[in-house]
Every structure is written in C-alpha cells, then in structure tokens.
Amino acid sequence: MQDQGMGSWPGRRARMTPHRVALIQDGAETTYLTLHRRATRLAHGLRRHGIGRGDRVGYLGSNSVAFVETMFALAALGAVTVPLNTRLAPAETAFILADCGARLLIHDRGFESVAGSPEVRELRIETVAVAPESSGVTLETLRDNGSEEPIDEIITLDELFMIQYTSGTTGRPKGVLLTHGNITWNVYNLLVDLDLRNTEIALVTAPLFHTAALNQVLLPVLLKGGTALIEARWDPDRALHLIETYGVTMLFGVTSMYLGLSRAAAFGTADLRTLRTALSGGAPIPVSLLETYRDRGLTVIQGYGLTEASPGVTMLRATDPGSGAGKLGSAGTPCFFTDVALAPTDASGDVGEVLVQGPNVSPGYWNRPAAHTDGWLHTGDVARRDEDGYLYIVDRLKDMYISGGENVYPAEVEQALYAHDAVAECAVIGVPDPVWGEVGRAVVTPKPGAAPTESDLLTFLTTRIARYKIPKSVVFVTDLPHNAAGKLAKARIRTEYGDAAGDHR
Template sequence: MRDNGLGSWPARRAAMSPGRTALIFEGRRVSYGTLYERICRLASALRDAGVKRGDRVAYLGTNHPAFVETMFATYALGAVFVPLNFRLTAPEIEYQLRHSGAVALIHALPVPATSTRLVVPLDSYEDLLSSGSPAPFDEPVELDDVACVLYTSGTTGHPKGAMLTHGNLVWNAYNLLVCVDVASDEVTLVSAPLFHVAALNQCLLPTILKGATSVIMPGWDVDACFDMIAKYRVTWMFGVSAMFAGLAQSSRWAGADLSSVRCLMTGGAPVPEGLIRIYQDRGLAFCQGYGMTETAPGATFLEARESRSHVGSAGLPVFFTDVRCVGPDLSDTAPGEVGEILIRGPNVSPGYWNDPEATAAAFADGSWFRSGDLAVVDETGHFRIVDRTKDMYISGGENVYPAEVEAAMFEHPDIAEAAVVGVPDEKWGEVGRAFVVPAGEREITPAEVVGFLTGRLARYKIPVYVDVVPELPRTGSGKVRKGPLRGRPLPERPSF
C-alpha cells in the first residue's frame, strides 16, 4: 500500500480491526470491514463514471454514512472532496459547484439546476455503489496533495474555498489526539453538521484513526442527543454554544444519564462562563478550542486538566502548531495586550481554491497565516479571544460575513446603502442587525427586507433586526463606522 493520504485509512483500519463498529446510524451498525468494502465499491463506481485524480466530488445532505463513504472514496481516487453546507440556498450552492468545478455530486436534498456531469440522489446511491468492484485501490497520494475544499463565507460577497491537503488533515488529527487523549474504545457523538470543519476533522477523522465508534446524528435534536448518550454510552462529543445551552435548558437535564461522558468539546464561538460551569457542576470536562477552517481547524486548545482553572480560555497552541498574538508591526504583544492571531504549522491551508490574490493576502512573512481574529495572551501563554475576523460574527456556530449579506441587500431596488453588524443573542450567541438607508422617496419596512433576503441567503445569515435609517455614520475617508452601530441599544426582538 503506497498511499500516504486519507484514502488509505479505511483499508488500514479494516486490516487492523475489521470487526469493530465504525459507524452507528439510526440503530444500524457498520463495521470497519464493511465500511471499507463499501468505500471500494463506491470509488470503483465513480471511477467507471469518469471521476479521476484531481477531480472535485461534492456532497450535499445532512449527516449520513453516505457522507463518510463519499469522502473516503473520493480520497481513494486521489480526487478532491467538496462538502456543501445544506443550509445554503440554491444560488449559493450552485455558485460553489461552479466555482469548484465539481464533476460529481451525491445529494440527499434537492439541488439547483447544475452543469455537474454526474448527479446522484441518495435514492439511487445504493445502485451506484453496488455497480462498483470491491477490489482495493492503490492510487498514490502525497501529503501535499489537496484533499478537500471547504467553503467559507466571503468577505467580498462571495465565499472562498479553503484548500486542505492530506497533510493538513493528518497533522490536525495528530494535534487533536495529543490534546484530547482519544481512546480506541471511544464512542463519539457526531452531532454537528459534517460539512462543518470541526465535526469532520475534530471528531469523525480522529475517531476513525483510533478505530473507535462514531454515532452519527442526522440532525441536532436535544431529546435525541440525551437518548443516544444513554443508549450508546457516548464518551465524547463536540458542540457549539447553542447546542450545549439547549441541553442544559432541557427539562431532562437534571435527570439525564451522562455517566459515560469523558469529555465535551466546543468551538466556533466563545461559550458563556456560566454555561461552562453548569457542565462542570455535573462533573464533566468541558474543553474549548480556537481555530478556523483554514487551520483544519485546530490552533489552540484547553485540555481537560486545565478546564477548571482557565474557564473561558481558548487554551494553548496545539502540539505541532505555532500560534502568536501580534501588533500592527507583527511583533509579539505583551501579556494582556490585544493583538491579531497568527498561525503557522503543517495543519495550515496552502490557500484558497482559484484565488491567488486572497491566498497571498492571507499570509504574513510568507508562512504565518493571518487570522484577522483578535486575542489577548496571559502570562501563562493561554489565549482568550476578544473579537472575531474583522466584522464577522458567529451565529449558532456558523460564520457570517456582513459583506455578503450587504451585497444581497444592495440588489433591492429601494435600498441605497446597508450595513450589518453582529449583536448578542441568548440562543444563537450572535445574530445580525442591519441598518438600511432607503433609496428615493419610497418607504421600506424591516419585514420587506427580511422577505427579500429569504431564499437568497441561508436563514442564519438573514438579520434578525432591521433598522431603517436616514444615513450611516462614516469616517473622514467615507468608510462606514460600524462601532457606533454596534453600540446602539437593541429594540424588542421582532416577530416577523
């Protein structure tokens, strides 16, 4: 076996532990031996359909074993996997398919009209898989070859495709195993969407690397989560703040059987310290980390042994990665001083798909990735995130870039200008607040703005609050000043 990439992992796992349970989905168990055979068949079928090394293969759907099989079959072919966010609208999905040049799409949800050559609905998935051969593959892949392209919301109105190599994913898995001590008897609850870099690379891949079991939830549900933890004796899970808040606020919380859980892991947005302490009061290790899609994603992590002494911290740099906090001149900040996070290591993306300008702008001194995120570092080296990438905010664990939302608003003929900021929200962490300047004499209502965006943007990107204003505050050079907008008192939450 000459393959250095992730396409070899199912074969190696099947050789070492063919009878162990790899996946559990809707009560059905799949062994590593069976999973490997299915991946081989799918890879063979895709190859027969014309998919070759370097081609892009996309997947659109909620969490399902077919996601896992499609991903590894793509890697086995030396092709590039493109997981799509199923929360996006048809135009957003079509843009990513077109931009990535995907030649194949396997989907469990309706898709827009597309020029993608091979489109396979999940209803026909088993027929495609059974047409393939179970013979093993031996496609050599180097660690520097691109494994996947994950789209992030664009700061200029279009999303960017972050390229992650096989090496990026392997080193990220190593970092995670050092931080979390994942065991071979782990039972991992994969409850966040697999298109999300944390669920995919921080949960699923390390679990498979260790030969442990992944329990796949098709979608988030508080009661189903409690049921699965108790039924399958779940030991480890990742979630965003809204998910953990939902569990803690449930009427089942006090009596829930959580005795099997060894570690809870979160990221995507800072978690209120009060929520963390609710879990700690149950005797649970609650660990935060910091990262981004471009770092595969782990950059810093708060290990379980420090989770009580550094509540709210994003932890220390992960083992094989260097992280700095710097000022405008790129010199290291003093303890307690706010600065930008820079990251360097084998888990850092080489850049963006078909976007050399964005790639060049993303790196300082040629090797340090500029996160644009702000943090302070204390005397012990622990990072605490104080702001997010420029004007970006995080709603329910999903990045939202105001420029993309503003660009969609500008398509309305009666909107002259718009500015969007993130504001606090008890359920989602943050939601959008839009300030809209009407064009001409016609009045425009908040409900009309929301209705206009519905269908154009994913629901989590649509602002919850809309203020119609005569003008926007500006700097001397004419740029919109968003600081004063963030500082305005929030009105009552609208009902539209």
C-alpha cells in the same frame, strides 16, 4: 511506495480491527471491514463513471454513513470532496459548484429540489442521488458495479483532499484547500491533546460539511478505532437519550448546542457519567454556561480553530493544570505541531490578531490568493495572551467597532452580559452614532420566564466593563439567528438590527 492518503484509512483500520463497529446511524451498525469494502467498491464505481485524480465532486446531504463512504472513496481515487452547506439557497450552491469546477454532484434524499434547481441545472453538472429508489444512476448502483480489489492510486500527503467553503459572511464564500497532510497533522494534534481511546463512542451531530465535526471528531475517532454515532441533525432531547443509551463518551458542540442541551427537560437528571470529553469551538462559550456543565460534573473543553487550519490551533486541555477555574473561558495554548503569534492591533499591545503556522495550515484558497503571508496564516481573529501563555479569543477583527476612538470587541461585552441571570443568548453589534461614530447595541434573548429591561442590563454592566464598552441600547428578541454551524449569524443580526434610528424595542 504505499498510499498514505486519507483513502487508505478504512483499509488500514480494517486490517487491525475488522469487526469493530465504526459507524452507527439510526441503529444500523457498520464495521470497519464493511466500511472499507463499501468505500473500495464505490471508488471503483466512481472511477468507471469517469471520476479520477483531481476531479472535484460536490456532496449535498445531511450527516450520513453515505457521506463518510463517499469521502473515503473519492480520497482513494485522488479526487476531491467538496461538502456543501445544506442550508444554502440554490444560487449559492450553484456558485460553489461553478467556482470549484465540480465534475459531479451527489445529493441525498430531501435535496432533490436544490440539485434540480434551474441554477444548478444551468451548470450542466451530472447529478447522482444517494437514495436507491431514485431513477437513473445512484450511489448504490455505482457501489454495486465496483469491485473489492485494492485501488491502485498512490496518494501523497501534499495532494488535495477536500475543499471546504467558508460561510461567506463578508462576501462570496472562499474554497479552503485542505490536503491529506493538513488533515493528518490536525488529527495528530488532537490525539496529542486528548486521551482518545479505541473504545470511544462519539456523538456526531454537528454538520459534517463543516470542519469541526469532521476533522475534530469523526476522523480522529475513526483513526483510533472508535465508534462514531452519526445523527442527521441536532436534537437536544434525542442527544441526551443517545448519551444514556449508547454510553457516549465524546461530544462536540458550539455555544447554541450546549445552551440547547442545558435547557432540555432531562438535562438535570440525565446520566452523563460516560461522557469523558465534551469539545467546543466556533466561538467562546459564556463562563456561566461552562459553570452549568461543571455543576453536572462535566468540563467543556474549549479550543480555537478555523477551517484554514484544518481546524485546530489551540486547546484548553482537561488534564492541563491551567484548565481550572482560573483559566475558565480560555482557548488554551497552541496544539503540539502548531505555532501561534499575535500581531498587535492597537497601540496598547494588549491584544493582537492571531497568526498561525504549522503543517495543518491550508496552502491557500481555490483560485484565490494564498491563505497566509510571510509564512503565517492571518486569521482575522483577535486575542489576548496571559502571563502563562493561555489565549483568550476577544473577537473577529470585522466584528470590532470603534466608539469615540476606542476599539470595542463585542465578544467581551457579550461575556459580561451572559453573567446576568436573565440572559439566555446575546449578540452585540456596532451601530452608527452622530457623536461617537459607533455605539453598541445588544440583541438579547431572555431566559424562559425572565423579563429583564434595558435599564436592568445596562446598569448590570456598569461595574463589569468600561463605560465606553457598555451598549447604548438593548433589543429583546425571541430567538437569535444562527448559521448552519450553530454560530450566531452576526452579518444577519447587523442587517436586521444595525440601523441607527430604528426602534426595535
């Protein structure tokens, strides 16, 4: 029996296309053969350091070739990668490391203060620095001490590959268990959905510690034999430069990233002709922003997913006849190996909670109950399905509020607000009200040079959504807070702007 796990991927690709470039970062190229050799040596070095099957290893760092090598090395050993959100406070990082029982913490340069914080030191977990100039054991010394002999572990698809912790917006983060099989089936789904080629050049700028950039872009591209252009952080101006310089063919972003790109000075004149695939996820993109990209000849392919599904659930495919203007804003239909059902959330039956089933669905959470019941993953997301079977994500169940007995889904109100020419970004939350129980409040970032008033926006909504859905107040802000994945930080917005009596205008 041969190893079927994720750790075998670099070797399998190296025997097919050894000299093709797999990774580029800051101009430095890594071929598939080099990636395979480095990951193999690192696996041997980690094994000699005491890391073996089932051990959890935390990785704290920005997007890098080192992270990719480490992930494949650990996978080859049957160890488990735990990517850590680089924006967490030391106490939050320590909680995750303690929760998963990490044996080792690998950290890149710039994160020494977190790795060496009292909260992390208290756990007595050994730390290894990526940077070769660091004192003590480093990732480079572990790799240098390893051999290029094949790793003799046989990994099955049912074994644990990674634990990805959710953002924890409703409390302590939960560790989502992702097996080698979960990720493999997710990649199969994406290869069915997209015309991915072995000449693909994908720009990877969203953080790899989140599921979308890793499992929807990097891993499918590497399986296919393309090239991943890795950037440590998102910079819209640099992204346009890289698209033109390298002839980037594939891009992933969330709403805030596509919004920032559209605002870049060179957006209107940049040569985007090589871009064949622009993926989005995390939250619905406003139709007005989708139309901005269509004006530049680019259709942003929207999908819906979540970490517990590795993450792909549905996609509005570029080749789908339904991806025309009539379905703009839809999350599409289920991926090939994935099934979706809707559980009604109100008496009308018009909308329902999204339930997911398939081989890409996580078996559960680390040290917590399973991720699904009755064979279905209950996502907590609400959607409606049209007569053609296309899903439209309405909102999170937890973001819904009830006003005068009526369910109000903020995402629907936000979409209506985005149609106003002066609105750059917005978030709608429910705030307490003595008469209606809760009413809406819109928190709005105006476009540069625009100065809308509360009356302007609320009057604009009167012909677009039902009266009970129209917010009762508007707060104007310079910037809205986002989490590390680029999604609006709704919990923080509710904390800052969700009081009933405060006047934020």
